[in-house]
Amino acid sequence: MSAVEDRQGGSNLFRRPSSTAGVRGWLTTTDHKRIGIMYFVAAMIFFMVAGIEALLLRLQLATPEAQVLDSDIYSQMFTMHGVTMIFFALMPLSAAFFNYLLPLMIGARDVAFPRLNALSLWVFIAGGIFLYSAIFFGGYPDTSWVNYAPIQEVGADPAGYTLESGAQSNRMLFYSLGIQIAGVASLASAVNFITTILNMRAPGMTFMRMPVFVWMTLVVSFLMLFAMPIIGVALWQLMFDAGYEGNFFRPGAGGEPILWQHLFWLFGHPEVYILILPAFGIISEILPTFSRKPLFGYAAIVFSGVAIGFLGFGVWAHHMFTSGLGPVANAAFGLTTMFIAVPTGIKIFNWLGTMWFGTLRYRVPMMFAIGLVAMFTIGGLSGVTHAIVPHNAQQHETYYVVAHFHYVLFGGSVFGLFAGTYYWFPKVFGRMYNERLGQAHFWLQLIGFNLAFGPQHILGLEGMPRRYYTYPPGMGWDLWNLVSTIGGFIIALAVLLFVINLIWSARKGPAAPEDPWDARTVEWMTSSPPPQHNWDVVPTISHRDELWHRKYTDEEVPRPVPAGASPDHEASAGAEEDIHLPDPSWWPLVLAAGMPIASWGVVVDSWWLIGAGIVVMLFAGVAWGNEPATEPEHDEQPGTLQP
Amino acid sequence: MATETAHAPQTNFNVSNEKMGMWAFLGSELLFFGAFITVYLIYVPRTADGPGPEVFDIPFTSVSTFILLMSSLAMVLALAGIQDRDLRRFRTWTLATALMGLVFLGGQLYEFTVFVQQDGLGLTTSAFSTAFYVLTSFHKVHVAIGVLMLGTLWFMSFTGRIRADGHGTNAVENVGLYWHFVDIIWIVIFTIVYLIPVDLAT
Numbered sequence: 025m026s027a028v029e030d031r032q033g034g035s036n037l038f039r040r041p042s043s044t045a046g047v048r049g050w051l052t053t054t055d056h057k058r059i060g061i062m063y064f065v066a067a068m069i070f071f072m073v074a075g076i077e078a079l080l081l082r083l084q085l086a087t088p089e090a091q092v093l094d095s096d097i098y099s100q101m102f103t104m105h106g107v108t109m110i111f112f113a114l115m116p117l118s119a120a121f122f123n124y125l126l127p128l129m130i131g132a133r134d135v136a137f138p139r140l141n142a143l144s145l146w147v148f149i150a151g152g153i154f155l156y157s158a159i160f161f162g163g164y165p166d167t168s169w170v171n172y173a174p175i176q177e178v179g180a181d182p183a184g185y186t187l188e189s190g191a192q193s194n195r196m197l198f199y200s201l202g203i204q205i206a207g208v209a210s211l212a213s214a215v216n217f218i219t220t221i222l223n224m225r226a227p228g229m230t231f232m233r234m235p236v237f238v239w240m241t242l243v244v245s246f247l248m249l250f251a252m253p254i255i256g257v258a259l260w261q262l263m264f265d266a267g268y269e270g271n272f273f274r275p276g277a278g279g280e281p282i283l284w285q286h287l288f289w290l291f292g293h294p295e296v297y298i299l300i301l302p303a304f305g306i307i308s309e310i311l312p313t314f315s316r317k318p319l320f321g322y323a324a325i326v327f328s329g330v331a332i333g334f335l336g337f338g339v340w341a342h343h344m345f346t347s348g349l350g351p352v353a354n355a356a357f358g359l360t361t362m363f364i365a366v367p368t369g370i371k372i373f374n375w376l377g378t379m380w381f382g383t384l385r386y387r388v389p390m391m392f393a394i395g396l397v398a399m400f401t402i403g404g405l406s407g408v409t410h411a412i413v414p415h416n417a418q419q420h421e422t423y424y425v426v427a428h429f430h431y432v433l434f435g436g437s438v439f440g441l442f443a444g445t446y447y448w449f450p451k452v453f454g455r456m457y458n459e460r461l462g463q464a465h466f467w468l469q470l471i472g473f474n475l476a477f478g479p480q481h482i483l484g485l486e487g488m489p490r491r492y493y494t495y496p497p498g499m500g501w502d503l504w505n506l507v508s509t510i511g512g513f514i515i516a517l518a519v520l521l522f523v524i525n526l527i528w529s530a531r532k533g534p535a536a537p538e539d540p541w542d543a544r545t546v547e548w549m550t551s552s553p554p555p556q557h558n559w560d561v562v563p564t565i566s567h568r569d570e571l572w573h574r575k576y577t578d579e580e581v582p583r584p585v586p587a588g589a590s591p592d593h594e595a596s597a598g599a600e601e602d603i604h605l606p607d608p609s610w611w612p613l614v615l616a617a618g619m620p621i622a623s624w625g626v627v628v629d630s631w632w633l634i635g636a637g638i639v640v641m642l643f644a645g646v647a648w649g650n651e652p653a654t655e656p657e658h659d660e661q662p663g664t665l666q667p
Numbered sequence: 668m669a670t671e672t673a674h675a676p677q678t679n680f681n682v683s684n685e686k687m688g689m690w691a692f693l694g695s696e697l698l699f700f701g702a703f704i705t706v707y708l709i710y711v712p713r714t715a716d717g718p719g720p721e722v723f724d725i726p727f728t729s730v731s732t733f734i735l736l737m738s739s740l741a742m743v744l745a746l747a748g749i750q751d752r753d754l755r756r757f758r759t760w761t762l763a764t765a766l767m768g769l770v771f772l773g774g775q776l777y778e779f780t781v782f783v784q785q786d787g788l789g790l791t792t793s794a795f796s797t798a799f800y801v802l803t804s805f806h807k808v809h810v811a812i813g814v815l816m817l818g819t820l821w822f823m824s825f826t827g828r829i830r831a832d833g834h835g836t837n838a839v840e841n842v843g844l845y846w847h848f849v850d851i852i853w854i855v856i857f858t859i860v861y862l863i864p865v866d867l868a869t
């Protein structure tokens with residue numbers, strides 16, 4: 025008996041929150057939909073911060089020998105731009121979609137580990153706050169998001185080295201620990217989503233009936249599961265080098281600078297697929313819906329996605345062709361890189377096949393999806409030119425590469441994520457976005473994007489190097505740089521319209537029905553927005569594109585199916601009382617807070633602070649372990665506890 | 668128990684979510700240690716004129732390795748205890764596992780002090796020394812977390828979260844998985860980090 029009292033006594037300190045209302049409700053939530061929304065908002069904020077950094081870069085480059093940023097600030101800005109976009113904007117934006125949609129698409133009530141899910145969110149935000157706090161400790165990291173050794177030791181500008189001593193190592197510690205923390209978040213989500221997809225599908229939802237978006241989530245989760253530990257190792261090593269005079273990448277005592285490149289890109293190439301596959305999944309849902317045709321070559325799209333997942337680990341050295349690996353390695357990696365273009369090409373053709381002879385409806389999500397197919401293909405083609413080793417030697421470290429990765433990242437990932445935002449907006453908020461504003465956003469973004477990054481192909485081929493803060497006049501680069509900057513500002517305007525549209529429509533938009541697009545997958549079966557428990561009755565799945573088959577017959581010209589044909593009610597009759605939703609919890613937030621505390625301790629070299637952070641984490645961890653995921657019902661006997 | 672399974676959500680693979688998640692996590696850990704071990708192997712010869720693998724004391728480390736191995740056995744017995752609904756046996760063997768883990772940690776720390784003070788092999792001496800210390804310390808952190816989880820399990824058997832009716836067996840199983848994994852990784856480290864390089868160096 026006293027044991028039971030113990031338990032209740034223990035939780036008095038941080039009484040388990042029981043209400044979901046107000047700010048406290050959001051801070052302690054374990055509801056995947058709320059977590060998804062918070063992921064989206066936080067990631068969009070980081071996206072805009074990184075966007076402002078990009079605009080500063082472009083202002084500096086608009087004219088030769090401009091004085092907007094000096095070399096040190098410029099280096100900090102392009103590094104933070106890259107790091108923020110990759111780790112704090114695009115990855116979390118994808119996570120927002122995974123979180124919100126995954127349980128709805130597979131007919132589950134939540135993810136497998138709701139508190140772990142909340143932990144991912146808070147850890148990601150804590151990492152971002154930590155990284156940006158670098159401004160108070162001697163400046164931001166300045167040696168690019170790839171952060172090669174040994175430049176990471178001396179800083180971006182060794183000649184004009186004016187930093188007070190220690191500032192460079194602080195910058196590296198912020199790079200290392202900031203990304204490390206973000207990596208923990210990704211790893212936790214990976215474990216969570218893998219378990220959710222493998223274990224929690226609705227009855228009848230076989231693998232080959234899963235929506236492609238779910239498949240891509242699965243592939244991305246495995247990529248994160250196996251790629252994050254590798255960058256984790258490299259970042260720990262960097263931490264020991266920068267903070268504790270380790271010798272991992274210092275040539276002086278036997279360290280090997282090139283090792284950093286290997287570890288970084290062994291992670292880095294899978295990472296680019298982590299960034300693009302969610303967008304591929306999203307448009308694989310949108311294109312069929314707005315073409316009123318099933319996805320062409322479902323199996324081909326799924327298996328090419330899986331193939332990309334495997335091949336993604338075998339091409340990393342194509343980022344290192346000019347580092348002196350030797351002709352054999354270069355030839356081998358050139359070949360594997362060409363191979364990996366094949367599954368990607370397969371997807372492109374399948375999307376085209378989906379639209380072919382479809383009844384296309386040009387709503388905003390569809391336009392962004394088509395935008396992705398076109399823009400990503402340009403980026404993919406320039407990628408294949410990188411794979412040609414002699415060609416690569418000409419392009420490496422020039423603006424041609426910058427153009428390439430913006431066509432795939434912005435033209436690919438961002439177009440796809442924006443498409444998805446418009447597509448599922450009515451589901452999430454129960455309101456429609458503004459179609460005209462959305463169309464304006466699309467056209468502005470398409471034009472701005474091509475103005476900003478198209479000319480960079482030319483600049484790169486004309487020899488303009490990347491990561492230089494300025495260039496002399498008379499190189500023939502002036503015009504295209506100016507055009508690129510103008511394009512950048514047009515993109516900014518477009519994104520502004522996007523944000524206005526979202527905020528305004530979430531409050532004032534016209535009410536949206538359950539299924540505004542006449543869509544195909546089951547998340548459109550529940551109300552908009554879905555109730556906290558997602559479904560009153562979990563759907564039983566008997567087809568791929570389940571919802572479509574419930575609405576229409578299988579004939580050449582589909583006819584609507586009479587209502588009431590759903591099998592769900594018998595299958596899970598009486599199941600309603602069994603709904604056990606995860607209870608809110610403080611521990612994810614507390615545990616996440618320990619990480620930046622310990623990391624600041626590393627930066628200021630205080631064992632006390634490190635210890636304090638670790639104690640916070642351990643305390644939260646143990647309390648977490650002692651708190652059941654779902655509290656027993658108050659009127660239930662202990663014997664009927666949920667495990 | 669009967670009511671418990673009736674309430675437990677069905678999973679597609681008939682494996683509890685916790686166990687599936689643990690397997691996934693351990694898969695990730697495999698790459699984590701794999702990368703560290705690879706880096707170490709590259710750096711074995713990079714001693715920068717400082718001490719190399721010849722400083723390792725194989726007999727001593729063999730003893731702590733043996734103790735860690737035995738702790739895995741104790742873990743198996745602890746799980747068997749709870750599966751047999753015998754709370755006392757479960758508590759005894761859980762404590763035993765944790766204690767052996769602590770002994771292993773103590774042995775490792777002692778070993779470190781010898782390397783540093785007698786052999787002059789510091790963290791910053793060479794690429795070899797950095798790689799060695801960081802790799803083995805990360806393993807130690809894993810053992811320490813394991814000990815903490817075992818302690819929590821032991822504690823939970825008093826608060827009613829682990830009960831003689833078998834409630835909470837799942838948690839024991841998962842901690843067990845983790846513990847065996849950490850143990851196996853140590854076997855690999857002992858072989859690759861200690862035995863083989865010493866053999867080559869002498």
Ligand code: HEM
Nearest residue numbers: 078081102103106109168169433434438490491492512515
């Ligand atoms: C989703 C959107 C974007 C992503 C994911 C992204 C990603 C990146 C990455 C990874 C880098 C390389 C950083 C480095 O090597 O350290 C970079 C550099 C850069 N980006 Fe972006 N970017 C995005 C949008 C933009 C926009 C909208 C602009 C312009 C308005 C822009 C302008 C630049 C510039 C000027 C550089 C620096 C190139 C250099 O100096 O080498 N980016 N970006």
Ligand SMILES: [Cu+2]
Nearest residue numbers: 292293342343
């Ligand atoms: Cu690559």
